[in-house]
Amino acid sequence: xxxxxxxxxxxxxxxxxxxxxxxxxxxxxxxxxxxxxxxxxxxxxxxxxxxxxxxxxxxxxxxxxxxxxxxxxxxxxxxxxxxxxxxxxxxxxxxxxxxxxxxxxxxxxxxxxxxxxxxxxxxxxxxxxxxxxxxxxxxxxxxxxxxxxxxxxxxxxxxxxxxxxxxxxxxxxxxxxxxxxxxxxxxxxxxxxxxxxxxxxxxxxxxxxxxxxxxxxxxxxxxxxxxxxxxxxxxxxxxxxxxxxxxxxxxxxxxxxxxxxxxxxxxxxxxxxxxxxxxxxxxxxxxxxxxxxxxxxxxxxxxxxxxxxxxxxxxxxxxxxxxxxxxxxxxxxxxxxxxxxxxxxxxxxxxxxxxxxxxxxxxxxxxxxxxxxxxxxxxxxxxxxxxxxxxxxxxxxxxxxxxxxxxxxxxxxxxxxxxxxxxxxxxxxxxxxxxxxxxxxxxxxxxxxxxxxxxxxxxxxxxxxxxxxxxxxxxxxxxxxxxxxxxxxxxxxxxxxxxxxxxxxxxxxxxxxxxxxxxxxxxxxxxxxxxxxxxxxxxxxxxxxxxxxxxxxxxxxxxxxxxxxxxxxxxxxxxxxxxxxxxxxxxxxxxxxxxxxxxxxxxxxxxxxxxxxxxxxxxxxxxxxxxxxxxxxxxxxxxxxxxxxxxxxxxxxxxxxxxxxxxxxxxxxx
Amino acid sequence: xxxxxxxxxxxxxxxxxxxxxxxxxxxxxxxxxxxxxxxxxxxxxxxxxxxxxxxxxxxxxxxxxxxxxxxxxxxxxxxxxxxxxxxxxxxxxxxxxxxxxxxxxxxxxxxxxxxxxxxxxxxxxxxxxxxxxxxxxxxxxxxxxxxxxxxxxxxxxxxxxxxxxxx
Numbered sequence: 001x002x003x004x005x006x007x008x009x010x011x012x013x014x015x016x017x018x019x020x021x022x023x024x025x026x027x028x029x030x031x032x033x034x035x036x037x038x039x040x041x042x043x044x045x046x047x048x049x050x051x052x053x054x055x056x057x058x059x060x061x062x063x064x065x066x067x068x069x070x071x072x073x074x075x076x077x078x079x080x081x082x083x084x085x086x087x088x089x090x091x092x093x094x095x096x097x098x099x100x101x102x103x104x105x106x107x108x109x110x111x112x113x114x115x116x117x118x119x120x121x122x123x124x125x126x127x128x129x130x131x132x133x134x135x136x137x138x139x140x141x142x143x144x145x146x147x148x149x150x151x152x153x154x155x156x157x158x159x160x161x162x163x164x165x166x167x168x169x170x171x172x173x174x175x176x177x178x179x180x181x182x183x184x185x186x187x188x189x190x191x192x193x194x195x196x197x198x199x200x201x202x203x204x205x206x207x208x209x210x211x212x213x214x215x216x217x218x219x220x221x222x223x224x225x226x227x228x229x230x231x232x233x234x235x236x237x238x239x240x241x242x243x244x245x246x247x248x249x250x251x252x253x254x255x256x257x258x259x260x261x262x263x264x265x266x267x268x269x270x271x272x273x274x275x276x277x278x279x280x281x282x283x284x285x286x287x288x289x290x291x292x293x294x295x296x297x298x299x300x301x302x303x304x305x306x307x308x309x310x311x312x313x314x315x316x317x318x319x320x321x322x323x324x325x326x327x328x329x330x331x332x333x334x335x336x337x338x339x340x341x342x343x344x345x346x347x348x349x350x351x352x353x354x355x356x357x358x359x360x361x362x363x364x365x366x367x368x369x370x371x372x373x374x375x376x377x378x379x380x381x382x383x384x385x386x387x388x389x390x391x392x393x394x395x396x397x398x399x400x401x402x403x404x405x406x407x408x409x410x411x412x413x414x415x416x417x418x419x420x421x422x423x424x425x426x427x428x429x430x431x432x433x434x435x436x437x438x439x440x441x442x443x444x445x446x447x448x449x450x451x452x453x454x455x456x457x458x459x460x461x462x463x464x465x466x467x468x469x470x471x472x473x474x475x476x477x478x479x480x481x482x483x484x485x486x487x488x489x490x491x492x493x494x495x496x497x498x499x500x501x502x503x504x505x506x507x508x509x510x511x512x513x514x515x516x517x518x519x520x521x522x523x524x525x526x527x528x529x530x531x532x533x534x535x536x537x538x539x540x541x542x543x544x545x546x547x548x549x550x551x552x553x554x555x556x557x558x559x560x561x562x563x564x565x566x567x568x569x570x571x572x573x574x575x576x577x578x579x580x581x582x583x584x585x586x587x588x589x590x591x592x593x594x595x596x597x598x599x600x601x602x603x604x605x606x607x608x609x610x611x612x613x614x615x616x617x618x619x620x621x622x623x624x625x626x627x628x629x630x631x632x633x634x635x636x637x638x639x640x641x642x643x644x645x646x647x648x649x650x651x652x653x654x655x656x657x658x659x660x661x662x663x664x665x666x667x668x669x670x
Numbered sequence: 671x672x673x674x675x676x677x678x679x680x681x682x683x684x685x686x687x688x689x690x691x692x693x694x695x696x697x698x699x700x701x702x703x704x705x706x707x708x709x710x711x712x713x714x715x716x717x718x719x720x721x722x723x724x725x726x727x728x729x730x731x732x733x734x735x736x737x738x739x740x741x742x743x744x745x746x747x748x749x750x751x752x753x754x755x756x757x758x759x760x761x762x763x764x765x766x767x768x769x770x771x772x773x774x775x776x777x778x779x780x781x782x783x784x785x786x787x788x789x790x791x792x793x794x795x796x797x798x799x800x801x802x803x804x805x806x807x808x809x810x811x812x813x814x815x816x817x818x819x820x821x822x823x824x825x826x827x828x829x830x831x832x833x834x835x836x837x
Contacts, residue, residue, distance in 0.1 A: 029829075032704075032741065033833065035704060035740070035741075036704040036705065036707075036810065036812075037810045037833070038809075038810050041833065048832050049829045049832055049833050050832075050833065051833060053809075247710070286827055286829075287828075291828040291832075326832065327828075328832055328836070331816055331836035332836075367835065370835065422808070479808075481808065
């Protein structure tokens with residue numbers, strides 16, 4: 001991984017680059033800049049392009065080489081190599097990812113992007129990783145920011161950011177296909193880039209998988225739904241075209257489609273069918289004023305959830321228009337100004353709950369001296385909520401109750417000080433905002449009553465306050481040239497205010513007839529402090545790394561038992577200790593690698609013996625993965641990957657014990 | 671006046687006894703080639719680069735061999751005396767270390783050629799005589815003189831400008 005060896009990462013990135021190293025029309029030709037600076041570059045810290053070692057945030061960049069070496073078959077599996085990333089696999093094909101603890105079912109605290117387009121789903125702020133229309137083979141790098149960065153990205157960048165960057169349709173040449181087979185698992189993908197003339201490039205990718213549910217999935221399905229478990233599957237397609245209007249300006253168009261069927265849970269288990277579509281148009285220009293970017297995109301989600309009592313349909317669409325300008329008006333000063341508008345709508349079949357957001361943001365980076373860089377970024381969001389149309393009969397709130405708004409500001413401050421040629425110190429402080437999702441605001445569902453004559457609704461709460469997160473962090477990076485590696489350390493403190501949960505309130509709106517609403521609410525706050533260490537190095541053809549993450553979480557929330565649906569208890573569900581280690585040997589034709597991850601004991605919701613909303617202990621566990629690859633020829637590669645090799649089943653988090661898997665992949669480029 | 675004479679004499683003695691100027695390394699040259707790839711308006715492919723003749727020139731030409739490729743260009747070296755630079759037609763000039771006394775003359779020639787000048791001698795860049803300063807070790811550092819690049823009509827992409835240090 002790039003934080004294991006930035007130089008190796010840079011070489012890998014450069015290997016993806018086309019021969020053109022000239023200033024790219026989208027202004028950030030990551031592969032060419034990685035080749036120039038001998039390290040990856042990113043825009044995920046401040047919006048402006050930066051060398052990874054100069055980013056004023058805690059960031060790890062996973063390169064294409066890291067992804068392939070991980071042996072993972074999905075993005076959460078790649079991210080799991082990082083000790084400060086937590087992955088909760090409640091069912092096969094259903095992963096929730098968080099950074100530095102605070103993971104939960106359908107976790108709404110992470111901003112996930114593909115080439116700047118949000119791919120987290122706005123109905124609940126969660127991410128269905130299987131429905132992200134990107135294949136592992138087309139990912140140039142994954143930029144992982146630990147800690148809030150809402151001053152740049154807006155809502156949802158609360159725990160961190162996962163920015164997935166793909167190869168470029170106009171610059172890169174990647175054509176490959178893969179087929180994977182394992183016990184109860186088949187997958188395939190194809191990626192093609194082509195140039196149509198000098199100025200037009202196209203990237204097409206398709207992929208999908210079919211898997212058998214885990215045995216634990218069956219137990220949960222029988223308990224909650226009275227049926228066998230659903231076998232997860234997914235299909236995705238992405239088409240991207242980039243057209244160079246001139247040497248300095250380019251137009252980009254993208255459309256995607258994805259379908260994912262799986263078991264998951266919002267409280268109780270259910271079977272969900274996701275279908276997503278997106279359209280995006282982007283304009284990028286290197287002007288005399290600076291780098292100008294503008295984009296408009298629309299994401300739609302059609303979601304059908306088979307719950308224990310009824311099918312639930314959710315239609316969500318979001319339209320985002322944004323523009324930004326990055327300029328360097330003076331040698332030591334880089335500025336970024338940006339504006340964004342978003343319209344987010346949720347149609348429940350009777351009415352539409354929606355909000356629009358107007359946002360303005362700015363960033364100032366000051367290279368105060370060759371050794372010291374200071375960064376300040378802020379963003380102001382104004383959200384207006386509303387509802388139109390009908391509601392279920394006897395629903396206790398009128399549409400007027402949804403005419404609310406809030407205005408919030410975010411802040412990110414950072415300083416990077418190069419103490420010596422080998423040492424740099426990093427300080428950051430942030431105030432981030434996490435908006436309630438549309439479901440949390442406007443959910444309206446009549447559920448079977450516990451007694452005749454009663455009417456009961458599960459409902460959102462239009463008066464929810466946004467979560468506010470404060471984060472302060474101090475980091476130290478020390479290069480280790482003798483082993484071509486480096487040591488990293490960070491200590492951090494985080495306060496999460498106004499956390500939210502479903503089913504917190506139970507309000508009697510009418511005695512005769514009896515109408516009860518169970519609504520979401522702000523449940524309190526949670527504080528965390530922690531320490532992280534990482535060391536990486538290289539000796540000849542052997543690369544190795546070790547990471548450790550310690551977090552101490554203290555909740556000040558209403559008791560989990562008082563929450564009827566999907567309660568939170570981060571103090572016990574967040575593992576205190578996580579450690580990872582990996583080693584990899586790269587030979588001329590063969591590659592071998594193994595990695596392990598230790599997670600300390602926790603309490604988790606959904607352990608089969610305890611019930612879905614009851615905390616039960618989960619012992620500490622170790623997951624061991626191993627990979628082998630053989631480059632049969634210049635164009636053919638055979639990979640064997642084993643995951644969770646120590647045990648046939650490992651109770652990690654969530655409902656189902658994660659099962660061992662071994663997958664054989666044949667990959668060919670053309 | 672006397673103290674100035676003493677200081678100048680001491681400085682001359684120090685220079686005389688100082689080790690030879692650090693040579694521009696092969697990695698420096700590689701970074702230079704890649705940086706040239708980010709210059710707007712320069713031709714791609716083989717680009718003849720004038721290596722200012724004098725101290726360090728032979729080592730640079732030897733290190734470059736038939737050419738150094740990077741960023742879509744291949745820099746092909748040719749030694750050119752300072753006095754002949756203006757008539758060389760070169761668009762890329764490498765200034766070896768140890769040419770401090772000629773920086774102004776080189777800068778004048780480069781302006782007339784609208785050429786980019788590159789050096790590992792940061793003093794040349796800091797004084798506004800060279801356009802790009804490069805250090806490949808221990809970490810790639812690129813410094814661009816705004817004054818020199820404006821005078822020579824050299825423009826870089828905005829992303830490049832944001833990521834390097836300008837003086």
